[in-house]
Amino acid sequence: MTSTSVATSSSRICFNSVCNDLKSERPRKGWQLRTGELAELCDRCASIYDEGRFCDAFHSNASGWRTCESCGKRVHCGCIVSAYAFALLDAGGILCIACSRKNAVLGPNSSWPPSLLFNSSLPERFKDCSAKGWSQLTGSGPAPWRQAPGLFNSSTSQPELHSRVPYEVDLSTGIDRLNVSERLSIPSLEKKKNEDFPERLMNGPLKPSAHDIHENGNTGINCEEQHTSCLTKPQLPSLKEDSSNPPFGLAVPYTSIDEANGQMGVSGTHLRPNPQPSLAKQFHSNPHNGLDSSGETQMRNGRPRPDGRGRNQLFPRYWPRFTDQDLQQISADSNSIITPLFEKMLSASDAGRIGRLVLPKKCAEAYFPPISQPEGLPLKVQDSKGKEWIFQFRFWPNNNSRMYVLEGVTPCIQNMQLQAGDVVTFSRLEPGGKLVMGFRKASAASASEQENEAKNSNGVSTHGDVSTSKPKTDPSSWSKVDKSGYIAKEALGTKVAVPRKRKNSVLGSKSKRLRIDNEDMIELKLTWEEAQGLLRPPPNHVANVVSIEGFEFEEYEDAPVLGKPTIFATDKSGEKIQWAQCEDCFKWRRLPSDVLLPSKWTCSSNSWDPERSSCSATQELTAEELENLLPHCNLAASKKMKAAKQESENVDALEGLDTLANLAILGEGGVLPASQATTKHPRHRPGCSCIVCIQPPSGKGPKHKQTCTCNVCQTVKRRFRTLMLRREKKQSQKEADATRKKQQPSLPDKVVDDEPLPCTTSAGNSSLNPEKVVSENLDDDTNRVKSSSSPFKGQIDLNIQPEREEELSPGSDSGGTMRLLQDATDKYHRQQSILSSSGNSNIEVTQTQPGSGTELGKINSSIDLRASHRDADMDHPAIFPIKTFAPTSATG
DNA sequence: TCAGCGCATGGGG
């Protein structure tokens, strides 16, 4: 290549040094430069390049021309443009890419780096490695990071896009005119599906090149165009259109015949050079990190796109989550480029003694060397410490598919002290194409994240760690999506502080999906309302408000920022300002209006007002001013929080009955007014003394002795007596039923079963609980709650737990009162759990109690007032669909 | 007997 120009974006001249034409407004992209950018060409050169005639046109007199050993065609082998236009033969000589493909002997140039293949000389390995270089496979050559989009950015809800063959056939004419090829995936021997190519076809365009991002400062027009494209299954004819459309490069598959069975075997694509971003760009561009177009859109909208479901070919659990530091850590050489490929949480099997790590199929096929035989091939993998391991990469035929495994991973896993639940990450290190295996300890990740969260004054927790405890304190290293996702959880006040990959210490792999779902549920405890309160447009962006199913959402052209809700206002001089509340002291601090705060922000981070950069500094706002700023509910919550904070320092954290009593104490004469200190279900009126209304909102408060005769204890004990009586009643009823059945065996069960039902007619109560009558006689509190169920259909009845009470078998009575206490305490916790996840803003506000630690309350208390609909909804609380944490839900 | 290999099975998406 004779081009010696630098920066393609800065110059208006065609990058082709022998061409002095001006680039067009939207220069077309050519090959990839070492900087990761794409050469920008004038239309003419780009066309020539697209047609694969670049070397013919511009390098005809240059050295490096060789002759294809097969067809005799002259092939230029001496420039970057032609780097992938030929294949080196082991015996010497070269094949043009067409012949190599045709013969299925070798793929395009840049075969597997020797470092990756333990023994590439073996015939089988040779075959396996033929026609596919690591660089091609993983995109290391032209576009390492683009590979990922191909995998992870599939079109939406697309069925497996099949038949590589038609594409291959159709595109065959385009093969030769493309100089760079990229290995895409291994075709299965058992099938000829190829979902990769169409995806890549889409995803190529889908991904804004780093260059584009760099140029535009955002995902830009191209990204939007790509986004559109990702929603539409590409049609074959469009391929050529795309192929002539340089900006994002195009993956064009080529066909080769499997050497063993003659099936269409090794396939790949020709790919024009793609952007290979710098480390930072790579990270930010890498969809694995959540910045793919669609993902970004989801986040920015605060709601999933309709097409979101099938967006990714791979489950998100395989998306690598790397920080720049992670990447740099893997890369000992600062000049190296890390391409995160995928990650996988170790299952029990993976981490077991068998030493087999099951690889996600698509990841294996896309990122690992293609193998056509089950035996596979040895793969040299470097761990993050630089130690090299050799695994056998192989597969098993499985249900007309393949199951890929890495064998022999036990030493490595043991060396890294990994166990089920930990995450192994795979990346590629350039140059050299080394496969690097990192890991993230589940426990360490979780702990360090929480620690970081606590330490990081920005409140932006980082997560993800590749193999070391190296702190990740640079929030900028996170993609917005990652950050926001994290903050969202953080802001929930559920102390969830979980990484996306939070693991239980011991994993039943079967429960993995469930576990992940549960994490998602936690995430969903944030209502759209609240999410909107946290979302704000990026600087200088104005949100479009769209209404969806009656709810308003702010939509941003660019990724929104999630952070601490603040109150925007105008000061006396007319300057726009915002008020933010310190997480620690709850004082409000004045900040510039354009400041974006992390979700956890404290006075110490107040660099805009050094005098008030400490919690000890007085609050600038007077109480009156604050009251004017804050809506009533928020103010109340704010005060409560403050009181809570103070109170929490004086009381011990307690559980169960103690907790109940604590509330009563707080309510009876404590710091908080009773109306605030109680957890009230909306249906309960002031003065209600039922078990719900006297429940403490938090686990704080003084302990109660068993002999305590305070209001709460008496209530609880009365309730326990009720429960015991119910049990006895139930027991005797069952015995009676059994006796009756024995005496009247012909009596249909239904009659027996239905018998208790008439009880529900008492007092017009619709309860199905046959013990209802007893309950009414003994426990007016519970009765009141139960009887109130009908007007609130669809809402959670916090008191009635029929199934729970069904569980109270007489046999369990042997434990005596303490067991009952425990039962009731459990019930209380369940109720609390339901309350906290109910999504009812009333509940949330009033539930925010001293020391509760529920940051949700904080959210409510300091929600961004620009979201005007929030206030409206405070008055008319809408219950958004919320997933509840099923396992502990005793009511519903 | 045991470890490892390779395939089968079945849950979940």
Place this chain on the structure above:
DNA sequence: GCCCCATGCGCTG
């Protein structure tokens, strides 16, 4: 109904 994949389980050395 298909696919993925975690894991079970039988076979073999």
